[in-house]
Every structure is written in structure tokens, then in C-alpha cells.
Amino acid sequence: MSELTVPAHGRAEQLAGNPRVVREALRAYFRVVDRWQVKTDEGRRLLGGPSESTYFTWKRKGTESLSPDTLTRISYVLGIAALLQRLFSGAPDRADEWMRRPNSGPLTEGRSALDFVLEGGVVALDELHGLLQSDAGGGPPVTIESGHPTSA
Numbered sequence: 001m002s003e004l005t006v007p008a009h010g011r012a013e014q015l016a017g018n019p020r021v022v023r024e025a026l027r028a029y030f031r032v033v034d035r036w037q038v039k040t041d042e043g044r045r046l047l048g049g050p051s052e053s054t055y056f057t058w059k060r061k062g063t064e065s066l067s068p069d070t071l072t073r074i075s076y077v078l079g080i081a082a083l084l085q086r087l088f089s090g091a092p093d094r095a096d097e098w099m100r101r102p103n104s105g106p107l108t109e110g111r112s113a114l115d116f117v118l119e120g121g122v123v124a125l126d127e128l129h130g131l132l133q134s135d136a137g138g139g140p141p142v143t144i145e146s147g148h149p150t151s152a
Contacts, residue, residue: 008044012068012075019064028061029074032081035096036114046125047073060105069122076125080113083132107131 015021033043047070057063062073066074080093088095099114107127108116117124 012072016071017067023062
């Protein structure tokens with residue numbers, strides 16, 4: 001069973017060519033962005049800006065490989081989603097809504113977390129993941145096993 005540690009910094013290049021990992025990561029990614037009610041253009045931006053046709057092909061049929069950058073971005077999104085589920089364990093709907101709500105936290109400064117990561121790209125994904133990991137009390141790394149966020 002494949003496992004993708006989030007974020008997949010060092011292994012992204014190796015895993016980006018693994019069809020099983022790529023398919024699982026994409027399926028999990030599209031489940032998360034659906035729960036977050038991410039619009040198509042936002043979903044594309046989170047992935048680094050693939051064309052609309054590529055985005056819908058990935059959503060409909062998947063693909064055999066991704067760039068290491070795209071897989072890293074997916075890893076961050078999945079890690080953020082899993083950390084939010086951990087932080088809002090008693091209210092999973094709140095965890096999903098949190099990405100769209102204005103937030104006065106140190107990174108977002110009144111914007112939503114989604115706006116923050118859309119504006120800041122992969123660097124902002126890393127910063128948000130780190131902040132949430134800290135807020136979640138550290139703990140074991142969040143992993144994606146068979147496309148399902150879990151704690152290791």
C-alpha cells in the first residue's frame with residue numbers, strides 16, 4: 001500500500017512518476033476541494049495553474065504522472081485538510097468551512113486561508129501547513145494512505 005507523507009518534499013520527484021500514488025493523490029485532492037467548495041479556477045491555481053482541459057482530465061480520468069511541484073502542492077492541500085480535521089475533530093463541517101472564512105490569524109490578516117494560499121502559492125501552502133501543524137500540537141506527521149488522510 002503506498003503512503004505519501006505530507007508534504008512530500010524529498011520524495012516528490014520519485015513519487016510523481018508512480019501511477020498508483022498519483023491516482024490516489026488526485027482522487028483525494030478532488031474530494032478535498034469539493035468539500036472546500038473550491039471553484040475550478042481556484043483548484044487550478046492550487047495545483048500551479050494547469051490548463052482547464054488538463055485539470056478536467058485529471059478530475060475525470062486521472063493521469064499516470066505529475067510534476068514534482070504539482071504533487072507537492074497536492075500533498076500540502078491534503079495535509080492541510082487532515083490537520084483541519086484534527087483541529088476540528090468534533091465538527092468536520094467547520095473544518096471544511098474554515099478555508100473560506102475570513103481569519104484574523106497571523107498569516108491571513110483578515111483574509112480566508114484559501115485566499116492566502118491562492119495568492120502565495122506553494123510558499124503559502126507550506127506556511128499554512130506549518131502553522132496548522134503547530135496548532136495541532138505537533139504530533140505524528142499527517143499521511144495519506146490509499147488516498148485517505150490519517151495520522152501516522
